[in-house]
Amino acid sequence: MTTFNVEEYAKNREVLVSVHGIHRVFMRGDEEVHALNGISLDIYRGEYICVMGPSGSGKSTFFNMVGGLDSPTSGRVFIDGVDMAQLNADELAFLRCRKIGYVFQTFNLNTVMTALENVTLPMIFAGVHADEARARGMALLEKVGLGERWNHRPKEMSGGQMQRVAIARSLANNPSILLCDEPTGNLDLKTGVEIHQLLCDLNKKDGVTVICATHDHNMLSVCDRMVWISDGQIERMADRANVTIEKASLGTEDYE
Amino acid sequence: MSKYREIDVKKQRNMTWGETFHLCIRGVKHRLLRSVLTLAVVVLAVAFFMYLLSESMIVQTTGKGVAGEIEDNRVGQVTFTRMLEPATELVTVRRLAHAYAISDEAALAEFASVTGNELETVKALAAKAYDERTYLNWFDNIPSGRRLVLVHKNLGRDAIEFALSDRERFFEDLAPMIDLRVPGKKEGLAVFFDGYEEYRKELAAFNSEWNKKIVIAQQKMAAAKGDFIGSEEQWIIKATEEQRIAVQKDFAAVGFDFTEADMQVMYKQFAEADLYERMFIELSKQDLRDEWAREFRESQRSSAEDKFKQFADERAVKMMTARGFTKEELVQIAARTEKLGQLTMLERKLSSVVSLDDAETGLSGRQIFLLSISFVVCMVGITNAMLMSITERFREIATMKCLGATDRYILLQFMMEAGLQGFFGGILGVVIGFVISVLRGSISYGSYMWTYWSTSGMLLCALASLFAGVALAILASVQPSWSASRMAPMEAMRVE
Ligand SMILES: Nc1ncnc2c1ncn2[C@@H]1O[C@H](COP(=O)(O)OP(=O)(O)O)[C@@H](O)[C@H]1O
Ligand SMILES: [Mg+2]
Numbered sequence: 001m002t003t004f005n006v007e008e009y010a011k012n013r014e015v016l017v018s019v020h021g022i023h024r025v026f027m028r029g030d031e032e033v034h035a036l037n038g039i040s041l042d043i044y045r046g047e048y049i050c051v052m053g054p055s056g057s058g059k060s061t062f063f064n065m066v067g068g069l070d071s072p073t074s075g076r077v078f079i080d081g082v083d084m085a086q087l088n089a090d091e092l093a094f095l096r097c098r099k100i101g102y103v104f105q106t107f108n109l110n111t112v113m114t115a116l117e118n119v120t121l122p123m124i125f126a127g128v129h130a131d132e133a134r135a136r137g138m139a140l141l142e143k144v145g146l147g148e149r150w151n152h153r154p155k156e157m158s159g160g161q162m163q164r165v166a167i168a169r170s171l172a173n174n175p176s177i178l179l180c181d182e183p184t185g186n187l188d189l190k191t192g193v194e195i196h197q198l199l200c201d202l203n204k205k206d207g208v209t210v211i212c213a214t215h216d217h218n219m220l221s222v223c224d225r226m227v228w229i230s231d232g233q234i235e236r237m238a239d240r241a242n243v244t245i246e247k248a249s250l251g252t253e254d255y256e
Numbered sequence: 257m258s259k260y261r262e263i264d265v266k267k268q269r270n271m272t273w274g275e276t277f278h279l280c281i282r283g284v285k286h287r288l289l290r291s292v293l294t295l296a297v298v299v300l301a302v303a304f305f306m307y308l309l310s311e312s313m314i315v316q317t318t319g320k321g322v323a324g325e326i327e328d329n330r331v332g333q334v335t336f337t338r339m340l341e342p343a344t345e346l347v348t349v350r351r352l353a354h355a356y357a358i359s360d361e362a363a364l365a366e367f368a369s370v371t372g373n374e375l376e377t378v379k380a381l382a383a384k385a386y387d388e389r390t391y392l393n394w395f396d397n398i399p400s401g402r403r404l405v406l407v408h409k410n411l412g413r414d415a416i417e418f419a420l421s422d423r424e425r426f427f428e429d430l431a432p433m434i435d436l437r438v439p440g441k442k443e444g445l446a447v448f449f450d451g452y453e454e455y456r457k458e459l460a461a462f463n464s465e466w467n468k469k470i471v472i473a474q475q476k477m478a479a480a481k482g483d484f485i486g487s488e489e490q491w492i493i494k495a496t497e498e499q500r501i502a503v504q505k506d507f508a509a510v511g512f513d514f515t516e517a518d519m520q521v522m523y524k525q526f527a528e529a530d531l532y533e534r535m536f537i538e539l540s541k542q543d544l545r546d547e548w549a550r551e552f553r554e555s556q557r558s559s560a561e562d563k564f565k566q567f568a569d570e571r572a573v574k575m576m577t578a579r580g581f582t583k584e585e586l587v588q589i590a591a592r593t594e595k596l597g598q599l600t601m602l603e604r605k606l607s608s609v610v611s612l613d614d615a616e617t618g619l620s621g622r623q624i625f626l627l628s629i630s631f632v633v634c635m636v637g638i639t640n641a642m643l644m645s646i647t648e649r650f651r652e653i654a655t656m657k658c659l660g661a662t663d664r665y666i667l668l669q670f671m672m673e674a675g676l677q678g679f680f681g682g683i684l685g686v687v688i689g690f691v692i693s694v695l696r697g698s699i700s701y702g703s704y705m706w707t708y709w710s711t712s713g714m715l716l717c718a719l720a721s722l723f724a725g726v727a728l729a730i731l732a733s734v735q736p737s738w739s740a741s742r743m744a745p746m747e748a749m750r751v752e
Contacts, residue, residue, distance in 0.1 A: 060749045069658065069746040082265050090662055093268035096745070097660020108655040108748055112286035124279070125660035127269050169659070181749055 004237040009225070013044035016176060016209050017066055022075030024061050024232075035061040036072070037232035043211060045176070048203045048222065051213045053229035059213040060181055062229065066211065067100050067179045068092050080176065097125050101170030101208075103180040107162040109154040115141060115165045116150040122172040140168040144198060160191035167198060171208070178202070180212040196222050271665045280672045284680075291677060293641040294729070298681030299688065301634035302725035306689025308623055309717040314697040314705055319606040321708030326599050331518075332525035339512050340474055340488065342467040345459060352378075352385035362513055370511035371465040381462060384455045387448050390439050391416065402436065405429050420449055469510050476506040489526045528592060535589055536560050538579055547575055564593040602701060631728065638732035642674060646740045653740050654748035663741040670737035671730055678729025682722040689721065690714070 024036040035058045043049055043066075051059050064070035065077050068084050077084045079099065087095065096102075109118050116137050123133035141150050144164040154162055163183060170178055180199065184192035200222035203210045212223065228235040271279075327334075343351070355363035356379070368378045395407065395415040406429050407415040419426040430442065438445050477488055480503045484491045492500060504519040538544060539560045548563065551571045558566075566572050567590040576586055646653070653666060697705045 064746040064749055067658070069749065070744065087265060088267075090267040091265050093657070093660050093662045094266050096658055097268055102655075102658045102748070104655070104748060106651070108651055110652060110655075112283055117282070121279075121656075122659040124275060125268070125271070125665075173660075 004239060009239060010042070010044065013047070015042045016045040016047075016080060017041075017043040017211075018078040019043075019066065020076045020078075022062075022065055022072035022077065024058075024065065024070070025073045035232055036065070038075070039229070039232070039234055040075075041227065041234065043209065045209055046203070046207045048200065048210045048224045049212070050223040050226045051211065051229060052215070052226060053213075053235075057229045058232040059229055061232075063179050063181050063211070063213060066177075067102060068095050097122055098173045099175050099177060101167075101172070101175040101178045103163070103166050103170050103178065103183045105182040105185040107154070107159070107166045107186070109162055109165055109169075111154050114151050114153055115146060115157070115168075118154075118165055119169045119172055122169060126173050128173075137168075137172070140171055141165070143171075144168045158191075159187050160194060163187060163191075163195055164198065167195070167202075171202070176209055178208050178210045178212075180210065180214075182213050182215065184214065268660060268662050270662065271668075273668075276665060276668050276672060280669055280676060283669075284673055284676045287673075291641070291645055294638055294645065294674070294677055295681045297634055297637040297641060298678050298725050298729055299685040301630060301637075301728060302682045302685025302721050303688040303692070304630050304685075305627065305724050306686045306717060306721040307693050308627060308689075309721060310690055310693040310714055311696065312623060313710065313713045313717055314693060314701070315606060317708045317710050317713065318602070318697070318701050318704050322599055322602045322606060322704060326603055329525070329596065329599070332522035333529075335514065335518060335522060336489070339507055339510075339514065340470065340477060342470045343463060345463050348459070348463045348466065349385045349388055352382040353389040356382035356386040366511070366513040367466075369513070370469050371462055372511075373462070373465075381455075381458055384451065385459070387440075388416075388455070391445065391448060394439055395419075398436065402433055416452065420452060423449060473507055473510050473512070476510070477503065480506070490530065492523055493527050493530055528588065531585055532589055532592065535564070535576075535581065535585075538576075538581075539563050544575065544579070548572075551575070561593055561597070564589050566590075598702070598704070602704060605700060631724075634728055635732045638674070638729055639735060642670075642733050642736035643739075646670070646736050649740075650743060650747050651750075653743050654745050657743070657745035658748050666743075667737050667741040670740050671733050674729040674733030674737070675726050678726040679722070681729070682725030685725060686718045686721050690718065 019039055019041045021038045021040050022036055023034070023038055026033040026035055037058075039058075039062060051062065053059050061070070065072050065084075066079075068077075068079070068087070071085060079095065082095075084092075084095075110121065113121070116134070119137040119140055120128075120130075120133040123136065124130075128136070138147065138150060141147050144167055146161060146164050146168070149157065149161065152161075154165070157165070167178075167183075178199070183199070184195050187195065199210055199212065202208050203222075210223075224240055226238045226240065228237070338351075351363070352367065354360070355367070364378050364382060365375060367373070367382075368375045371378070392412060392415075395403070396411060398406065403415075406426060407418045410418045427442065427446075430436070430438070440448075480495075480499060481488065481491050484494070486494075492503075495503075500519055500523060501516060504514060504516055507514045539548075548558075552558075552566070563572070567576070567586040573583060573586060577583065656666065694705075
């Protein structure tokens, strides 16, 4: 197996997210839990990066740092050159609203709202005019293949459809980053593949940077780069070009 | 770090109230039934407020109306007593105090004209009389143990005089009784004590002046009666129109506020009372009682009042017309008995809930206590229910924060949601409270409730209860909404 060549990979790429030696310690009673143990990583614009690792390895904690949902115990996170630690609550809200889209394992749709209302909610937060929000929301729903179902509520939809709505919602304010924390974790295999395909299309066609945590092998066929995390540290990295052939020998089975 | 571009990160905009409200309504519309617990607490609380308020308002308005009617029914006799019976000092005190309490200008003017005093003088005296009544009441209502300490076994004016006999000791005894509320505070009582002797002198002079005029009125009445045998009331019934007017003029000359119309009312009421009396005597005669018992097959012999009520019956009409009463008279007495019966019954009921004498308004201490207790209980209930609903929705809240909601927005949204629940629950509560109080009111007071019905008062009660409901819900939601707004957005990522 070839080692990951950072210099070569970084060539002609622009850094979008930069993580410098972050640690995150949680207190569970009197016991310290080191969820992240010094992770440093550059993520490049337009890249589709896959974060893999067993449950409890710190993927979600890492995502919280990158997404501005939590702050590291030590270390720094830059997004588009902005030091997250410098931002106050309202500025973080601004960032979360416009720069980052979130896709959750549990979809997290608002159950009392229709698909369209869910998609337009971040636009309302951003101050987009209702008519424009509606038009844009419809376009997004069409993009994820749910144009017909704009008036359905989450309970009238399947898991795959709900995740599509969630993806459309995450794209509401044209973010540069899409953070997907195990987006297919609650879906069956076939629907999972469809969601991966959708994310891949978004990445390739619209140039959205996708950061995705997963257990799922199928992810490997669509991403640009893979990062394995274990015990809060980066275990290894790989360029997809180098791993497709070695898929069987990757050892990802261990993680399932 | 030159390779990083500095981008422009602004503060997230604040949502307008309109946008927040719009989103809120959308949520509440679907959640209204799901937040049954909060809603139920609000509905209950507001229903209770509304019930207490409207019930007390019904009692007040009906009570005043009934008291007024009862007074109207007795006005003839009361006027007659006022003009022809010498007043004791305490009676004068009561009259003055009452006129003062309800600002009865006409009565005060009459006092002035009869005793030959200035109106201002009478008003000042009436104010003091009112104070005396207040303090007499207060002395008599002090719990007996402490009253024994303060004034020994004395009651009424004796108590005041006893306290005055050794003022210093009295105030010394009073000082440690801090929970004993003195009307007008201790300073007020001291001022009253200071002026007491002079007031009593003034009052005595006033009263004897009044009674002198009563004697004149009595003489005029006696002159008018001439050698008529029977009471003054009977004479007024029998007298001719001119004679009555002459007496009325005599009384007015003495200074009484007594017009021809008043004389007319007095005449009517006396005539009615006389008719009532004659029928009463007739009905208690043995032969009529036997006949009545036979006709109506009564095993139990009914009272005269019961018989009056049966005057619409053909058999009763036949019996009574045979004894010289006209049909109109029977109808008149039946109606009067019915009405008086109702009024007395209502007076008894109402006087237990409201003191009709002092035109008191508002809620009683007990009701205020109940209201505040229920307010606190509801606060706790709603806060609890809201906290529960917020823990239930923590993922939704965190997700909204991921989508760009600010703390301020979350706080506002939750408080608004609570306010809306308070509003909708409040409307339901008002309706329930209204229905209950009206039902109870109409059972207790019947048509009298509607006679003295006050739509504006009821509306005010409804608004006050609704306002209380909304305020309660918003107040109770402050803490839960605050904790919701502080919820960390990373909760959205958590998977159970
Ligand atoms: N809020 C928290 N409080 C305490 N411990 C936490 C918290 N969040 C995560 N952890 C711990 O940190 C570690 C990493 O968790 P997580 O990032 O969720 O892993 P993953 O997403 O890879 O399954 C786990 O041991 C987890 O128990
Ligand atoms: Mg996770």
